[in-house]
Amino acid sequence: MEDLLEAALDAAVAAGASYADVRSVESESEALSVRGDVVEALERSDSEGFGVRVLVDGAWGFAASYDLTNEAAAPTAAAAVEVARAAATTAESPVELVPEPAHRATWSSPLQVDPFSVSLEDKVGLLAAATRALSVGPAIRTARGTMDVLRQRTLFVSSEGAAIDQTVVHTGAGIEATAVEGSEVQTRSYPGSFRGHLEAGGYEIVTAMDLEAHAPQTGEEAVALLRAPDCPDRETTVVLDGHQVMLQVHESVGHPTELDRVLGMEAAFAGTSFVGIPDLGSMRYGSELVNITSDATTPGGLGTFRFDDEGVEAQRVDLVRDGILVGFQTSRETAAALGAERSNGTMRAEGWENFPLIRMTNVNLLPGEGSLDDILADVDDGIYMATNKSWSIDDKRKNFQFGCEIAWEIKRGRLGRMLRNPRYTGITPVFWAGCDAIAGAGEWRIWGTPNCGKGQPGQTMRVGHGTAPARFRNVSTGTSQ
């Protein structure tokens, strides 16, 4: 593979590229889904290929191929150069890259138990046992367990002399129960919705979840939701669990602080941002409790690596400090717009076939103090919501509406009645300004979001968010039905 990459690099430079990088990705994965006694999916996949990214006449070009013969190197590089030359006919401002040392390194994400060493029989058995435990009564229409395992090796070489070899392993699982009564449908999941929870690491992540032990309560809550009262329409104090805070951070802080969005590069598809470069260092994004980082070094994060997909070393940078916007997620191309001397290393691509984009690594809300119980104790009248269910936010990331699987009334500092179909709405900086408590390190954990979409061609990225439960004042709540 190394010979192929070097040949493609040489061909790109020979064809006129002022800069070139070549990245190969070799991946293997397993995806399992068990519903009741039926194995709905048991799939093993592999993929490998390479992509050539070039700068010609100040414009980017990219070409990719699954053909791994050395004969494919030159034509693929030539295609990238041809594409770049065509793009250059529209170039108004040539691309310039801030410098980055030419790293030469090898790195692998740590793990305890290689998830591929565990037999498929054991994995199916674990999920089957958990789904049996989910089926707590006749109202449970669907009891499902899922597991996902990925090993991905990326080689990166550049015309500046970089040569990087890194491998990540991601492992995750989850269960969900759907209860149906007439036209009422309610779902509960554990430990998170949308295929559970993934982390960088090995099978120890699945073992630690203890899905079977958590299944009965998950199923019972799905059934109980069928007849729970709807979440009321009101303005009140809302406490969110860590999973929903993850989604809140992702949509209303992570995406708006991607510098390509700020600069209009995502305008037609994902949208832009309500913040601009002039806001840096002065705009109040939230209360003084709100501290948010972009951290590609967080242990266990789906956005954890040693180098991004343009060879920039992993970093931890502040995005929001004491409630003030202080940073953006950048690339070598966009960092110059900030006058920055270096990219903070957030360029990532899905697979070998895609152009890297600014993507969240691990965007983390730093912990505050105390426990969830402490946060609840200070609420005389409010609502506690848990586990993300739906999300929608406008094209500038300002007006949002998020729904959760379940909620409870908070009365005089304690949880009361269960509420179904909870949702809340808000305007991003107003909402974060109302944050008056974040639980401490004891309840802070890293969550994995495996399905973040962005770009054209569309790319699905795995990102991480470290969060803890948090409290927000004066929030508009209601029912999603």
Place this chain on the structure above:
Amino acid sequence: MSDLRVGADEARAAAQAVLDLPGADGVEVTVHVSAAGVARYANSQIIQATERDELRVYVRVVTDGRLASATTNQLGAERVATAARHALEAARSSLPDEEFTGLADPDVVGRADPIGRVDAATASVSAADRAAAVRSILAAAGGGRAAGVVETGVQAYGVFNSKGIDCFDTYTRAVATALVDDGEATGWGESSSHAVGDLDWDAVGRLAAQKAAAGHGAGDAEPGVYEVVLEAPAVATMLDYLSYVGFGAKQVLDGESFLSTMTGAEVAAPSVTIADDARHPRSVGIGFDFEGVPRRRTEVIEAGVARGPVTDLRTAAQLDAPPTGHYSGSNEFGPYASNVVLEVGDQTYEDLVGGVADGLLVTRFHYVNVLDRPSTLLTGMTRDGTFRIRDGAIAEPVRNLRFSQSVLDALRAVTGVGRDLHAFAPDFASFGSTVAPAIRAGEFRFSSGTSH
């Protein structure tokens, strides 16, 4: 862009090499190959230009009533054989699947004819051609900052199995989109077809610029229930989500589809007929599903009445219904209607707007998501051109609004269906298409506003 690197003969040969896998009771091989390119532009210049060849081979193996699959992106004999062996090993680790009704038998399900929606000119578009198209859009867009894509490609799918299924179909597609931001407002234009010659680059850019210009000085519209005209891009988004939450037989069996309780009932105005129809002249698709079953036109809502879901072999048996040829490749998700068509009505655009005394015109929606599947309740935002209609004419622009609306409730309130059909492509290289006209609906609920 080059032609496809793999044709029907190569795909068939690779599949046939593993169809008699020792130890397997049945083998199914699906091959997907594509060659596509995109010129993505923003701030009025191409920012990311891509060309790529892709290939995917899916091998599904049955042994002793157990199933599993393996995929690879290499067509070499050794790699496909390894995938087949992996699938067999995985199947032996699985549980007996009592819902499985067997691989498709062509003597039972019939043999699928390819649609062959291929345009040679589209298959040969170069990066320079796409860049020229972007320049045309930019010129037509005037002085505003423009962003969007020009995308062309060719895709092929083959399905082969050990019972004799042997299908291969190819299509081309061209897509152009433009968002123009002139500093005060944004506007949108798009066009899609299997043939690049059908696309008018200038018209895409011009429409986006006109929408942006018309959006200057937008004011607030109070949240509430409005009569609306939804332009075709907005209608297409509603249809995509309606299909996602309710058209598949798996959702019906799981009790999550409106069809679970409303089949045979009036769920929309009589002017509304929605079908999945890959052979519609404006659709872009293939003539079979991923089991090799012929894809049949399926009217899910006919003249306002809910008829029934799309099915695959598994769910058809469970519902005691005929298979419609909509296996998605995922038993977890179930069958999927990927070529949804809302049949045309008789209204011109002017008729639709002219019939509104006081309402809103929506160009398109943004970031839509599902709130409740059985009631088809969605939320999302308007963007790139939202206008007040007064006395049958577009009166003034308004800032974007969040909607919270049941699709079926909106379709029940339809008072006019446009006569001009528009085709929409899914995201780059994805499968399927949506075909829709504009509609007028008597009631549509907007729940909040935003600042732009």
